[in-house]
């Protein structure tokens with residue numbers, strides 16, 4: 001009998017497991033594949049609290065708090081698991097290709113500065129000075145966000161899982177949760193491909209697959225997959241310091257001369273294949289940004305499925321009809337960034353701690369909508 005079962009061994013499930021284990025809950029993570037093989041293993045690892053989340057978004061405060069949690073988390077995970085999550089504070093540069101984009105990014109810089117963030121508009125000349133390998137002549141300038149760092153997403157997920165285990169959690173891989181067990185509208189456990197397992201609480205953190213699972217409880221969760229294709233290369237030279245972000249293509253410099261280039265966006269697709277049209281468009285755009293990338297050595301390509309929701313906000317809350325059944329899903333493009341705050345917030349919910357209402361992003365309230 002567990003205190004909490006977590007369905008899904010991605011970054012969200014493992015972050016919740018880590019936070020609950022720190023608070024002495026006996027936790028089991030159940031994963032149908034292996035830990036971190038889905039979206040969380042596919043991610044580029046950018047912590048785009050400013051780049052990806054607008055200052056006026058309801059997610060903005062959460063995103064910034066989560067980004068601030070990374071430095072102490074990286075140390076804690078290192079000491080518990082021995083895994084270095086490769087946290088780097090080298091900023092994200094968002095490029096403006098036209099004067100219109102430049103105008104919008106200058107306004108974004110003003111908004112970010114007004115809300116206390118460090119954000120700097122770079123002219124074409126300043127951009128060239130900062131990142132000499134960028135093809136800056138075709139750019140109208142860029143927005144530089146120095147605190148939007150990055151991590152190794154795969155290692156973050158692994159480190160959270162290993163640290164949770166170190167603190168007493170169990171992990172069950174290659175096991176699919178097929179249904180929930182309830183008694184008098186209260187969760188009692190789950191039915192899996194290898195038998196039933198009992199718990200006082202259950203959290204569904206199944207990423208893009210959460211909708212199918214929650215259908216069993218008549219809850220119409222509007223989470224859907226957005227397929228993303230990425231590839232990675234090696235180059236002997238130091239081509240850039242910051243992550244470079246432009247519509248349709250980003251380049252993230254990793255350790256050891258590795259670069260991740262992403263990512264396509266194909267809604268409603270759970271297809272796992274990498275298609276040449278997606279790769280072709282990414283390669284063309286990446287070389288357009290940094291021409292020296294044409295001499296990079298190929299490593300590999302992959303896909304992942306971002307869990308998106310209709311209004312773009314993740315679900316974090318309790319099931320409206322089943323006490324003790326929780327949901328944490330729908331983090332779309334920012335699940336790596338939002339993993340620390342989601343883990344801590346979900347642990348607060350489950351503990352029954354008073355939680356600031358601005359964090360209750362989207363309560364689960366709709367039932368039996370046409371699926």
Ligand code: FAD
Pocket residue numbers: 007008009010011012013030031032033034035036037038039040041042043044045046047048175176177178205206207208209210213227228229230262263303304305306307328329330331332333334335336337338
């Ligand atoms: P997943 O990682 O998909 O984990 C869900 C897990 O649940 C899966 O392992 C699945 O097998 C398991 N599962 C589902 N149903 C069941 C069941 N019934 N029984 C047992 N197990 C089950 N975010 C950022 O912050 N920064 C980035 O730079 C970034 N880049 C990205 C690039 C790409 C190409 C993609 C695809 C995503 C990117 N993201 C990024 C988004 C981020 O990866 C996701 O938001 C995040 O990984 C979602 O985590 P998750 O744990 O909810 O989902």
Ligand code: GLY
Pocket residue numbers: 044046052228262263306332333334
């Ligand atoms: N956040 C980057 C991506 O989802 O591709």
